Amino acid sequence: MSEDTxxxxxxxxxxxxxxxxxxxxxxxxxAVLYGHGTEPVHVALPGHQVSLIIRRANALLELDIEGKNQxxxxxxxxKDPVHQIIEHIDLLVVKKGEKVTIDVPIVVTGExxxxxxxxxxxxxxxxxxxxxxxxQNVEVSVEGLEDxxxxxxxxxxxxxxxxxxxxxxxxxxxxxxPAEEPLEEDEAAAADEAPAEDAAAE
Numbered sequence: 001m002s003e004d005t006x007x008x009x010x011x012x013x014x015x016x017x018x019x020x021x022x023x024x025x026x027x028x029x030x031a032v033l034y035g036h037g038t039e040p041v042h043v044a045l046p047g048h049q050v051s052l053i054i055r056r057a058n059a060l061l062e063l064d065i066e067g068k069n070q071x072x073x074x075x076x077x078x079k080d081p082v083h084q085i086i087e088h089i090d091l092l093v094v095k096k097g098e099k100v101t102i103d104v105p106i107v108v109t110g111e112x113x114x115x116x117x118x119x120x121x122x123x124x125x126x127x128x129x130x131x132x133x134x135x136q137n138v139e140v141s142v143e144g145l146e147d148x149x150x151x152x153x154x155x156x157x158x159x160x161x162x163x164x165x166x167x168x169x170x171x172x173x174x175x176x177x178p179a180e181e182p183l184e185e186d187e188a189a190a191a192d193e194a195p196a197e198d199a200a201a202e
Contacts (some may be wrong), residue, residue: 004049004052004053005053005059005060005061005062006062006064007045007046007049007050007053007061007062007063007064008046008064009031009033009043009044009045009063009064009065010028010043010044011041011042011043011065011066012030012042012043012044013042020087020088023044024047024085024086024087027046027047027048028044028045028046028047029044029045029046029047029050029051029086029088029089030042030043030044030045030087030088030089031043031044031045031088031089031090031091032088032089032090032091033063033065033070033072033091033092033093034090034091034092034093035092035093035094036093036095038093041065043063043065045089047086050086050089051086053074054074054077054086054089056136057102057104057105057136057137058073058074058102058103058104058134058135058136059073059074060072060073060074060094060131060132060134061073061074061091063091070093071093071094071095071096071131071132072091072092072093072094073091073092073094073100073102073131073134074089074090074091074092075090075091075092076089076090077089077090078090094131095131096131096132097130097131097132098130098131099128099129099130099131100128100129100130100131100134101126101127101128101165102126102127102128102129102134103124103125103126103127104124104125104126104127104129104134104135104136104137104138105123105124105136105137105138106120106122106123106124106125106137106138106139106140106156106172107137107138107139107140108120108139108140108141108142108173109139109140109141109142109143110141110142110143110144111142111143111144112142112143112144112145112146112149112175113144113145113146113147113175115147115177116145116146116147116175116176116177117175117176117177117178118142118173118174118175119173119174119175119176120172120173121170121171121172121173121174122153122166122170122171122172125138125153125156125164125165125166125170125172126164126165126166127158127162127163127164127165127166128162128163128165129159129161129162129163130161130162133159133161135158135159135162138156138157138158138159139157140155140156140172140173142173142175145175146175147175147176147177148175148176149174149175150171150173150174150175151171151172151173151174152168152169152170152171152172153166153167153168153169153170153172154168154169155172156172
């Protein structure tokens, strides 16, 4: 665990929208920690620090809750749809060495053959990975691929210790040549002439 993921969490015993609003006004984010059959624990997190951490996919926090350390995976972030302010975070209790299920973003790298386009059909893959070694993304290279080439989930190289949960046959990327759309010149000309005829009639 790196230093930037160590977060001081404050236990909170007050709930409701009004209290949550006051927390956010004080630069803190309300959150709930649950999992492993434990009772949900309601905490307040430092807003700026946590906002930076959760920019990464599948962020793992090392919480310090009144001197007790607890690993937690960010499962859900609720934001205000207009202002994009983080309103609430759901955290899942995890233990070192434990495998967790996550959806990991797919990043396409490289350039396909000249004249072809890359069609990305899947943006994430569901995988199982060790909680303390969660990948931020998986890369798929399309370098030099020709028309008709395709990459399925089974073709994607996963980080060491991870296993694929998505259907191996799921199409991730397909390479094709863009279809040329014929110019409908006659129709366009007719559309241009019609207003002129209408004006003449008036």
